[in-house]
Amino acid sequence: MAWETERTDINVYSQGEVDKWVYSTCNICSVGCGCHIAVKDHKVVGIKGNSKHPINRGRLGPKGENQWHANNSPDRLLTPMVRDAFGQLVPASWDEAMELIVKKARETIKDKGGNGIAIYSTGQGFLEDYYTIAKIGRAGIGTHLLDANTRLCTATTEFCLLQSFGADGVPASFDDIDEADTLFLFGHNPAETGTVLFERIMERKKRTGKPYIIVVDPRKTATARMADMHLQLYPGTNVALLNGLQRLIIEEGRLDEQFIKNNTVGFEKMAEALGDWDVEHTSEVTGIPAGLIKEAAEILGNTETLVTTTLQGTYQSADATTACVAINNIHLIRGLIGKPGCGPLHMAGQPSSSANRTAGGVGTYPANRNPNNPDHIREMAELWNVEEKNLPVGPEKGIEEQIDMIENGEISFFWNIGTNPMVSLPNRTRARKALEEVFVVVQDPFLTETAVVADVVLPAALWGEKEGTMENADRTINLLRKAVDPPKGVKSDFEILLDFAKRMDFRDKDENPLIQYSTPEECFEEWKKVSKGRPSDMTGITYEKLEKYNGLRWPVNDQAPEGTTRLYSDGRFATETNYTQSFMKDQFTGRPLSKEEFEELNLNGRAMLHPTRYLPPVEQPNKEYPLWVTTGRLVWHWHTRTKTARSPYLQAAAPNGYAEINSADALELGLIEGEKVRIISARGEIEVPVRIGESVQKGLIFVPFHFGSWHKKEAANDLTADFTDPLSKQPTFKQSACRIEKLRKTHIVGEKDTLGTIAEQFGTSIEALQKVNGLVSPYDLQMGIKLEIPLSVTNVPLPEYLPYK
Numbered sequence: 163m164a165w166e167t168e169r170t171d172i173n174v175y176s177q178g179e180v181d182k183w184v185y186s187t188c189n190i191c192s193v194g195c196g197c198h199i200a201v202k203d204h205k206v207v208g209i210k211g212n213s214k215h216p217i218n219r220g221r222l223g224p225k226g227e228n229q230w231h232a233n234n235s236p237d238r239l240l241t242p243m244v245r246d247a248f249g250q251l252v253p254a255s256w257d258e259a260m261e262l263i264v265k266k267a268r269e270t271i272k273d274k275g276g277n278g279i280a281i282y283s284t285g286q287g288f289l290e291d292y293y294t295i296a297k298i299g300r301a302g303i304g305t306h307l308l309d310a311n312t313r314l315c316t317a318t319t320e321f322c323l324l325q326s327f328g329a330d331g332v333p334a335s336f337d338d339i340d341e342a343d344t345l346f347l348f349g350h351n352p353a354e355t356g357t358v359l360f361e362r363i364m365e366r367k368k369r370t371g372k373p374y375i376i377v378v379d380p381r382k383t384a385t386a387r388m389a390d391m392h393l394q395l396y397p398g399t400n401v402a403l404l405n406g407l408q409r410l411i412i413e414e415g416r417l418d419e420q421f422i423k424n425n426t427v428g429f430e431k432m433a434e435a436l437g438d439w440d441v442e443h444t445s446e447v448t449g450i451p452a453g454l455i456k457e458a459a460e461i462l463g464n465t466e467t468l469v470t471t472t473l474q475g476t477y478q479s480a481d482a483t484t485a486c487v488a489i490n491n492i493h494l495i496r497g498l499i500g501k502p503g504c505g506p507l508h509m510a511g512q513p514s515s516s517a518n519r520t521a522g523g524v525g526t527y528p529a530n531r532n533p534n535n536p537d538h539i540r541e542m543a544e545l546w547n548v549e550e551k552n553l554p555v556g557p558e559k560g561i562e563e564q565i566d567m568i569e570n571g572e573i574s575f576f577w578n579i580g581t582n583p584m585v586s587l588p589n590r591t592r593a594r595k596a597l598e599e600v601f602v603v604v605q606d607p608f609l610t611e612t613a614v615v616a617d618v619v620l621p622a623a624l625w626g627e628k629e630g631t632m633e634n635a636d637r638t639i640n641l642l643r644k645a646v647d648p649p650k651g652v653k654s655d656f657e658i659l660l661d662f663a664k665r666m667d668f669r670d671k672d673e674n675p676l677i678q679y680s681t682p683e684e685c686f687e688e689w690k691k692v693s694k695g696r697p698s699d700m701t702g703i704t705y706e707k708l709e710k711y712n713g714l715r716w717p718v719n720d721q722a723p724e725g726t727t728r729l730y731s732d733g734r735f736a737t738e739t740n741y742t743q744s745f746m747k748d749q750f751t752g753r754p755l756s757k758e759e760f761e762e763l764n765l766n767g768r769a770m771l772h773p774t775r776y777l778p779p780v781e782q783p784n785k786e787y788p789l790w791v792t793t794g795r796l797v798w799h800w801h802t803r804t805k806t807a808r809s810p811y812l813q814a815a816a817p818n819g820y821a822e823i824n825s826a827d828a829l830e831l832g833l834i835e836g837e838k839v840r841i842i843s844a845r846g847e848i849e850v851p852v853r854i855g856e857s858v859q860k861g862l863i864f865v866p867f868h869f870g871s872w873h874k875k876e877a878a879n880d881l882t883a884d885f886t887d888p889l890s891k892q893p894t895f896k897q898s899a900c901r902i903e904k905l906r907k908t909h910i911v912g913e914k915d916t917l918g919t920i921a922e923q924f925g926t927s928i929e930a931l932q933k934v935n936g937l938v939s940p941y942d943l944q945m946g947i948k949l950e951i952p953l954s955v956t957n958v959p960l961p962e963y964l965p966y967k
């Protein structure tokens with residue numbers, strides 16, 4: 163069923179008359195909502211949803227509608243800065259800053275070769291930026307150390323797709339969710355993290371009762387509360403649950419024998435490996451009642467259409483890629499892929515993290531090329547007109563490996579673009595120590611927490627001030643037009659990269675400049691040639707067409723001029739030796755397979771069913787640290803809050819860090835609502851107020867990771883462990899161990915410790931208590947037990963005592 167209702171009356175946030183509305187796309191999350199930017203007197207003054215855009219039909223969520231406040235923030239960086247002899251960051255001209263960068267880059271290349279330089283970019287830039295990073299990085303600098311915050315975010319999407327299907331690119335799309343009978347949300351909380359997509363789902367559900375929603379999450383999230391079934395497993399037991407489900411489905415479900423036989427390889431071995439996972443064992447390991455597991459298997463084993471989404475509860479877990487591969491297995495053995503309403507939809511998080519994977523700015527080679535296939539590298543060399551031998555194909559290194567390399571003195575130049583790693587990396591204190599030792603460039607519109615390690619800061623233009631394209635979570639390429647010029651003194655990432663290439667004098671084989679395009683659109687035209695014939699073929703796209711169609715899903719070419727709703731509808735997968743993006747990795751160890759090993763699998767267009775082994779998280783609660791701590795998101799904030807904390811409404815809704823704890827644990831520890839506690843892990847400690855309730859299970863606490871100021875002790879990543887998944891190299895932010903220490907000296911213990919009685923004891927009011935602890939009402943109003951889908955905060959009155967009025 164199509165998502166039909168258009169809304170033109172909502173989400174218009176601009177006061178008074180405007181000069182123009184400019185075509186764009188929301189630059190917050192991976193849903194990719196179409197929007198128009200309001201411009202008055204050459205300034206961004208508001209936003210409205212694009213009612214014609216098939217993804218959002220005019221809707222915007224709380225962050226989308228408030229993102230423009232950051233553009234006008236008085237603390238925008240307006241000039242480059244360099245660190246002086248006294249260790250202070252001081253203003254500098256663009257020439258001074260860029261010449262220093264070029265000098266350091268040249269020195270590093272001379273000393274260590276190209277691999278002395280790492281570029282660590284983002285999932286929030288444009289495809290044109292990523293393609294340029296790929297080209298400058300590989301063919302200019304000669305480094306294979308290209309990575310991005312996408313490693314923390316969607317690396318697992320890529321690797322599980324390579325393992326099962328041979329190429330990146332999610333098989334299903336949002337349109338399939340509209341048609342699915344069953345929706346399996348695995349470690350994904352879209353009510354808070356993809357609000358417009360969630361509204362789209364719930365609107366259909368309200369009208370038709372479909373889809374049946376199963377949520378897998380150790381917390382009773384806003385999404386779980388709206389679901390038909392909640393599988394509240396113990397942290398880190400995703401693969402255990404999926405093994406139990408796979409086994410039950412094989413035993414009792416309706417397998418698609420024809421599909422298994424003709425379109426897949428590996429069924430016997432995969433099924434054999436599930437031997438131990440009977441329902442009792444699964445129940446014991448996961449903590450989910452056996453009856454509920456059976457019921458879930460029954461539904462998954464019999465539904466005629468199924469979409470499964472995965473996100474950080476799966477990716478940032480101990481065995482991320484294995485869990486996602488198990489989900490691919492379920493879709494394959496039931497033949498629920500490549501058909502309307504069917505397929506795995508491994509999500510992305512950031513608005514264009516997928517584009518970085520596609521364009522090759524992040525370890526991958528452009529357009530899903532296989533770095534271990536010499537033909538693919540030769541093709542790249544021809545397309546770029548450079549010597550094949552000069553293109554580095556070394557093993558891709560994730561950011562955590564790069565931190566190791568920095569500690570070992572292998573990297574001495576670290577270029578940080580559009581990400582704030584000093585808040586977002588696990589075990590951030592260790593990362594800070596490493597980065598303090600090398601030359602760091604930070605390219606950002608604001609002076610962030612990462613500036614503490616910067617040697618040069620470059621002021622970057624924001625959304626609305628530049629043109630380009632993004633790729634959302636379902637392969638949709640969206641266009642963003644430039645609405646206004648950046649503030650004086652500020653340049654776009656694209657301009658900065660081109661300036662660097664020019665100053666470095668990068669040349670091709672014929673001594674012509676390596677980069678010959680000068681606008682994002684010209685860059686996109688070159689990129690199209692690179693994408694030709696590959697899975698992410700975009701030869702049929704133009705900027706004009708993107709605006710006309712409101713986004714197009716790749717591949718878009720002569721065969722599919724209006725894009726491709728779902729992949730693999732012919733049952734052929736990307737596993738031909740000369741076409742595949744990867745020769746795959748060993749599913750247990752992550753060791754890359756050789757071409758010969760890959761060919762022995764004899765896939766030739768068939769998908770791979772891998773055995774999925776459960777391994778518990780490396781770090782688990784123990785005597786010293788008896789509680790699990792998990793970290794994640796709140797609906798009101800975007801990551802490290804550089805944008806959302808600059809919106810008065812969002813900041814008012816969630817001004818401070820805190821920890822959620824189960825009421826039974828709170829009772830045991832003698833904690834009262836809102837009291838500040840110390841939370842300690844093997845990495846560090848924080849001091850935050852607690853919120854007591856039933857949304858987390860006993861034995862687990864939840865800390866939002868948005869709050870990371872160096873001056874306040876509330877950063878989740880002072881606690882997190884920096885272990886990674888062996889295949890995707892994504893860190894396990896979701897499972898660490900901790901303990902809680904009380905800071906309060908007086909004790910009031912007992913069931914009567916409700917907010918009311920505490921207020922009474924302290925001779926104050928509930929409101930005053932909330933005020934003190936920053937537990938502000940809009941969240942409670944809208945995300946409380948009587949949950950409605952989170953709509954807009956902009957119309958919620960600001961609390962009286964906040965300074966924003």
Ligand SMILES: Nc1nc2c(c(=O)[nH]1)N[C@H]1C(S)=C(S)[C@@H](COP(=O)(O)OP(=O)(O)OC[C@H]3O[C@@H](n4cnc5c(=O)[nH]c(N)nc54)[C@H](O)[C@@H]3O)O[C@H]1N2
Binds near residue numbers: 191355396
């Ligand atoms: N409001 C808001 N929205 C966002 C973002 C944001 O910062 N703020 N960021 C965007 C980005 S980049 C991303 S990547 C996405 C992330 O979107 P989500 O993945 O939906 O969000 P998270 O809160 O990181 O984690 C999802 C859930 O994983 C659960 N979880 C923890 N451990 C486990 C486990 O062992 N198993 C399972 N099954 N679940 C577990 C957590 O309880 C949590 O509810 O959100 C995007 N959207």
Ligand SMILES: Nc1nc2c(c(=O)[nH]1)N[C@H]1C(S)=C(S)[C@@H](COP(=O)(O)OP(=O)(O)OC[C@H]3O[C@@H](n4cnc5c(=O)[nH]c(N)nc54)[C@H](O)[C@@H]3O)O[C@H]1N2
Binds near residue numbers: 311579586800801802
């Ligand atoms: N504990 C814990 N840690 C996590 C996670 C978790 O769930 N738990 N989630 C992880 C995930 S999934 C993600 S995606 C990361 C996100 O982590 P980060 O990427 O570090 O977070 P952001 O705040 O999005 O950082 C983006 C930066 O880019 C800047 N910026 C905005 N627009 C532009 C632009 O146009 N150009 C440039 N050059 N800069 C711009 C912003 O000001 C900001 O400083 O965090 C990861 N870290």
Ligand code: SF4
Binds near residue numbers: 224
């Ligand atoms: S759902 Fe995501 S893309 Fe859509 S408005 Fe919200 S933040 Fe923007």
Ligand SMILES: [Mo]
Binds near residue numbers: 512
């Ligand atoms: Mo992310």
